[in-house]
Every structure is written in C-alpha cells, then in structure tokens.
Amino acid sequence: xxxxxxxxxxxxxxxxxxxxxxxxxxxxxxxxxxxxxxxxxxxxxxxxxxxxxxxxxxxxxxxxxxxxxxxxxxxxxxxxxxxxxxxxxxxxxxxxxxxxxxxxxxxxxxxxxxxxxxxxxxxxxxxxxxxxxxxxxxxxxxxxxxxxxxxxxxxxxxxxxxxxxxxxxxxxxxxxxxxxxxxxx
Amino acid sequence: xxxxxxxxxxxxxxxxxxxxxxxxxxxxxxxxxxxxxxxxxxxxxxxxxxxxxxxxxxxxxxxxxxxxxxxxxxxxxxxxxxxxxxxxxxxxxxxxxxxxxxxxxxxxxxxxxxxxxxxxxxxxxxxxxxxxxxxxxxx
Numbered sequence: 001x002x003x004x005x006x007x008x009x010x011x012x013x014x015x016x017x018x019x020x021x022x023x024x025x026x027x028x029x030x031x032x033x034x035x036x037x038x039x040x041x042x043x044x045x046x047x048x049x050x051x052x053x054x055x056x057x058x059x060x061x062x063x064x065x066x067x068x069x070x071x072x073x074x075x076x077x078x079x080x081x082x083x084x085x086x087x088x089x090x091x092x093x094x095x096x097x098x099x100x101x102x103x104x105x106x107x108x109x110x111x112x113x114x115x116x117x118x119x120x121x122x123x124x125x126x127x128x129x130x131x132x133x134x135x136x137x138x139x140x141x142x143x144x145x146x147x148x149x150x151x152x153x154x155x156x157x158x159x160x161x162x163x164x165x166x167x168x169x170x171x172x173x174x175x176x177x178x179x180x181x182x183x184x185x
Numbered sequence: 186x187x188x189x190x191x192x193x194x195x196x197x198x199x200x201x202x203x204x205x206x207x208x209x210x211x212x213x214x215x216x217x218x219x220x221x222x223x224x225x226x227x228x229x230x231x232x233x234x235x236x237x238x239x240x241x242x243x244x245x246x247x248x249x250x251x252x253x254x255x256x257x258x259x260x261x262x263x264x265x266x267x268x269x270x271x272x273x274x275x276x277x278x279x280x281x282x283x284x285x286x287x288x289x290x291x292x293x294x295x296x297x298x299x300x301x302x303x304x305x306x307x308x309x310x311x312x313x314x315x316x317x318x319x320x321x322x323x324x
Contacts, residue, residue, distance in 0.1 A: 043218040047210075051226040056312055059233050063319030128290035129215040129297065137220065138297040142279035146264050148222075149304050153261050156311035163318050 002036045017072045023061045030054040044133045067163075115140075189238075196238040203231035211305045215294070221301035225308025232313050241320050250317060253310045260307025267299045 009029045016022050030053025037046035102109040119136055127135035137145050211224035236244035268279040275283055281296020282289035 044220070044223075047218050047223045048226075051223050051230065055230050056226055056233065056316075059230075059237075060315065060319060063316065067319065067322055126290070127293045127297070129294065131215055131217060133218070134214050134220055134297060134301070135293075138300045139281060139293055142268070142281075142300065145300070145304065146261075146268070146279065149261055149264055149307050152311050153257055153307055156257050156314055159315050159318055163322050 002032055002039065006032050006036070017074065018070065019065055019072055020062075020070045022072075023058060023065065026061065027054045027058040030057070044131075192238050196234055200231055200235055203234070204228060207231065207309075211301065212298070214301055215297060221304030222308050224301075225305040225310075226312060228305070228309040229312030229316070232309075233316050236316065236320065241317070245317070248313060250314065253314045253317070256306050256310030257314060258307075260303040260305070260310065263303030263306065264300050267296055267303070271296070 006029065009025055009032065013022050013025050013029070016025070030049055034046040034050040034054065037043070037049060106112075119132060119140060123132050123135045123140075124130075127139050129135050207224045207228035210219035210227060211221060214220035214224070232244060232248060235247075267281070267284075271280045271283055272278050274286075279296075279300075281293045281300075284292035284295050
C-alpha cells in the first residue's frame with residue numbers, strides 16, 4: 001500500500017512541470033518513506049527521514065526555487081526510445097537481482113550473522129543504554145559517526161563558500177573602499 | 186509576514202515546544218529513538234519557522250551568524266575532543282570506557298552523551314547557516 005503510494009508520487013513528480021508542486025510532492029514522498037521505515041521497525045531512520053526529508057530539505061528546496069524559477073523548462077524534441085530501453089534493461093536486471101536477496105527478516109541472513117548478534121546481546125552490559133541504535137552509532141561505530149559529522153561540517157563550508165558567505169554580506173553593508181575595489185578588479 | 190497575526194501567534198505558541206522537543210530528543214536519545222542528528226535538525230527547523238514568520242533579521246539577531254560558525258566547528262571539536270580525551274586517559278581514540286575511572290559503563294554513558302551533543306550542535310548550526318545563506322541571498 002505504502003509502496004504503491006510511493007510509486008504514484010514518483011510518477012506525479014516526473015509528470016509535473018510546476019516545480020513548486022514537485023517540491024511539495026517530494027515532502028510527501030519523504031513522509032511516505034518515513035511511514036515505510038516505521039512499518040519496518042526502523043524508528044530512528046524514520047525519525048531522520050521525517051525531520052530531514054519532509055521538513056528541512058523541503059524548506060531548502062523552496063529557498064532554491066525562490067532564488068531560481070519555479071517552472072521547469074520544457075525539454076525540446078528528443079527521442080525517448082534509447083533512454084527508455086536503458087531504464088527498462090536496468091530495471092529488469094535489478095528485479096532479477098532481487099530474486100537472489102535473502103528473505104526479509106530471516107534470522108539466517110548473512111547480515112544477522114556478522115556483528116549484529118554481539119551488538120544486540122552484549123550492548124546492554126558493555127554500553128548500558130537501552131537504545132541499541134544509539135550505542136551502535138555513537139560507540140561501536142564512533143569513527144563512522146565522527147566521519148558523518150565531518151561530512152555535514154564540510155557541506156556547510158561548501159554551501160557558505162558557494163552562496164552568500166560572510167564576504168558578500170560585509171561588502172554590501174560597508175561602503176566600498178577604493179582599495180578593495182581594486183582588489184576585486 | 187508582518188500582517189498575519191494567526192501564524193505569528195501559532196509560531197509563538199509552537200516554538201518553545203519545538204525547541205523543548207529537540208532537547209528531549211537530544212538527551213533522551215539513549216533511551217528512545219532519536220539522537221544528536223535528529224535533535225539538531227528539529228532545533229534548526231524551529232529556527233527556520235521563526236525566521237519564516239518573524240523575518241530573517243529578527244532571527245539573525247537571536248542566532249547571529251558568527252555564533253553559528255562557532256557552533257559548526259564546536260560540535261566536531263567536541264566529538265573529536267572526547268576521542269582525544271579517551272586517548273589521554275590511556276584508552277583508544279573514541280574509547281569512552283576510560284572516561285570514568287570506576288565504571289566503564291558510566292564512561293560509555295558520558296561519552297555517548299557528549300558525542301551526541303557535538304553532533305547536535307554541528308547539525309543544528311549547519312542547517313540554520315544553510316537556511317540563512319539561501320534566504321539571505323534572494324534579497
């Protein structure tokens with residue numbers, strides 16, 4: 001049910017040319033994905049998807065629309081046959097690949113045989129907090145989370161450098177000095 | 186948005202709840218779903234709502250951009266600092282067990298709390314700075 005709603009939303013996103021509506025549909029898509037994660041018992045992931053995907057990312061995309069335009073350019077005449085073929089072949093290969101994937105929730109799956117049992121059984125003694133997701137993220141996989149935090153940090157640096165950093169604002173507030181204008185030139 | 190009194194009033198009512206919920210998610214992440222990342226995003230969403238309704242200048246007055254720039258790096262520094270503190274106390278990098286000399290489980294608690302706090306500070310500051318950058322550019 002949720003999956004079919006996801007497909008309908010995705011198709012609507014492809015068909016629509018009004019980018020404002022597309023951004024709203026993306027928010028709905030994220031909310032549906034979050035519900036899907038709740039159904040799969042991944043509440044932490046659902047939480048992130050709902051707050052980032054449906055919340056903040058929508059606002060950022062609206063901000064981008066305000067800076068650019070809210071109408072998608074209509075594409076010129078092109079032949080859709082080759083792209084359609086590529087997409088169909090890739091999709092067929094992916095669907096064929098799913099037949100080899102182990103069943104969802106089967107305790108004999110390889111992913112449940114590696115480190116997961118140790119996390120689930122020993123984290124109460126070793127870390128002592130009830131939320132295993134938190135203990136995996138922050139303690140067992142602390143290096144990864146440090147890396148992720150650094151990625152977020154780097155993303156902010158990149159965005160601030162690209163659009164509207166401190167330099168731009170300072171220049172518009174202060175009266176331009178002659179020597180600075182020479183520097184810019 | 187100066188003339189719309191209903192959104193202004195609703196924002197005023199909702200804002201403390203949003204920020205309080207963010208703090209709850211931040212410090213209750215050990216026990217329920219959530220953690221630093223989600224809390225940071227919710228905290229930032231509260232500020233984005235405030236800036237949308239009350240204007241960017243008012244938001245900049247409450248949360249000035251220099252403070253955000255400090256926050257962006259402070260969070261990563263707290264995280265890495267906890268790791269280095271573990272090394273100084275004789276453990277491995279990011280080994281929280283040595284943070285408490287009596288009980289390694291307490292050390293783990295403390296380490297996770299501090300690390301999540303670092304993640305939360307960085308994520309909240311990053312989200313608000315990106316929003317400022319987008320919203321400030323259009324004018």
